Amino acid sequence: xxxxxxxxxxxxxxxxxxxxxxxxxxxxxxxxxxxxxxxxxxxxxxxxxxxxxxxxxxxxxxxxxxxxxxxxxxxxxxxxxxxxxxxxxxxxxxxxxxxxxxxxxxxxxxxxxxxxxxxxxxxxxxxxxxxxxxxxxxxxxxxxxxxxxxxxxxxxxxxxxxxxxxxxxxxxxxxxxxxxxxxxxxxxxxxxxxxxxxxxxxxxxxxxxxxxxxxxxxxxxxxxxxxxxxxxxxxxxxxxxxxxxxxxxxxxxxxxxxxxxxxxxxxxxxxxxxxxxxx
Numbered sequence: 686x687x688x689x690x691x692x693x694x695x696x697x698x699x700x701x702x703x704x705x706x707x708x709x710x711x712x713x714x715x716x717x718x719x720x721x722x723x724x725x726x727x728x729x730x731x732x733x734x735x736x737x738x739x740x741x742x743x744x745x746x747x748x749x750x751x752x753x754x755x756x757x758x759x760x761x762x763x764x765x766x767x768x769x770x771x772x773x774x775x776x777x778x779x780x781x782x783x784x785x786x787x788x789x790x791x792x793x794x795x796x797x798x799x800x801x802x803x804x805x806x807x808x809x810x811x812x813x814x815x816x817x818x819x820x821x822x823x824x825x826x827x828x829x830x831x832x833x834x835x836x837x838x839x840x841x842x843x844x845x846x847x848x849x850x851x852x853x854x855x856x857x858x859x860x861x862x863x864x865x866x867x868x869x870x871x872x873x874x875x876x877x878x879x880x881x882x883x884x885x886x887x888x889x890x891x892x893x894x895x896x897x898x899x900x901x902x903x904x905x906x907x908x909x910x911x912x913x914x915x916x917x918x919x920x921x922x923x924x925x926x927x928x929x930x931x932x933x934x935x936x937x938x939x940x941x942x943x944x945x946x947x948x949x950x951x952x953x954x955x956x957x958x959x960x961x962x963x964x
Contacts, residue, residue: 691723701891702884703731703740703789713751714744716802716834721777728780731787738891740787741883742810743794744803747876752801752824774833781835785809786906788899790890794883795819796876800858805834808843811902813869814883815861816876821869822858842909843869885957892948894932897923 689696697704705727707714714720731740744750784791793799793810801824807813823840825832832840832853841849844867852859864870874882890898900923908916927933936946945952 689727691727693717693720694723694727696727698737700888701736701738702887703734703737705740705742707742707744707750710746710748713748713798714803715751716753716806721780724784725776725780728784728787731789732783734789735895737789738893738895739887740789740791741794741880741887742791742806743880743883744796747797747818749793749795749797749799749819750803750806751798752803777834781809785835785839786903788903789895790887790898790902792883792887794879795821795870796879798822800824802834805832805836805839808839808869809835812871812886813864814879814886815864815870815873816879817861817873818876819861819864819870819873820858821864822856823852824856826854826856843867889950889953894927894930894948897927897930897932900927 687698693707693709695706695708697706707720709715709717709720731737790812791810793807793813795807795813796816797818798820799807800820800822804821804823807821823832823836836853840852843849844852848867859867859869861870861873865873872882904916904919904923907919911919936948939946
């Protein structure tokens with residue numbers, strides 16, 4: 686296990702799982718300039734980290750991320766011009782687009798508030814697990830702004846255009862169960878069980894052929910933007926590549942030898958149920 690300390694986040698590697706903790710509780714883990722700088726340093730190093738099978742993104746002390754740092758914004762009002770604000774958003778996306786398309790499964794463990802840009806950060810994950818006290822809000826219209834940090838891309842793909850407009854136009858908060866009902870959250874857990882659930886999911890994903898999962902993620906993230914033929918070309922190229930992988934060869938050999946597959950979700954479900962029954 687190794688832990689890297691930044692200014693406003695920590696990054697821990699544990700058994701092939703990377704854990705990113707947004708760690709400025711005094712600011713409710715808002716995306717402060719220091720936190721943005723930390724992500725800009727961390728994310729490129731994760732992009733080609735072949736030792737990781739999954740990543741968990743979380744907050745601290747019952748808060749996921751309260752969104753943009755409004756105090757910092759208030760202090761800079763009238764001191765920046767429109768061009769500078771535009772460049773600031775582009776600098777977000779220098780690292781955010783890399784994070785959105787990491788070829789590693791990303792799980793957001795959302796406990797407490799995920800507001801504004803914090804909601805957008807949660808939406809960037811492949812799976813969102815919520816605590817029962819989680820609350821999500823596309824809060825931007827309350828302060829006369831538009832959604833940012835990729836929400837225009839992620840939210841409509843998750844909930845559909847009409848529902849995305851309702852969430853974006855109203856700025857109303859979503860409780861955990863409603864977020865699950867909409868398909869934003871995959872699961873809801875008690876606050877004390879949330880990280881255990883995230884670690885269990887991450888541990889399962891680590892047993893997959895991570896490069897093949899990564900290629901699947903990169904292709905499916907583009908599936909709303911490309912026509913069928915383009916997706917077929919990407920599918921064929923990726924499948925030809927992973928037909929030649931050691932992971933595939935070993936899995937086929939094990940199957941023919943009647944050995945259990947390393948990555949069998951049904952078997953893992955059964956093993957988890959037996960463990961729960963024993964406890």
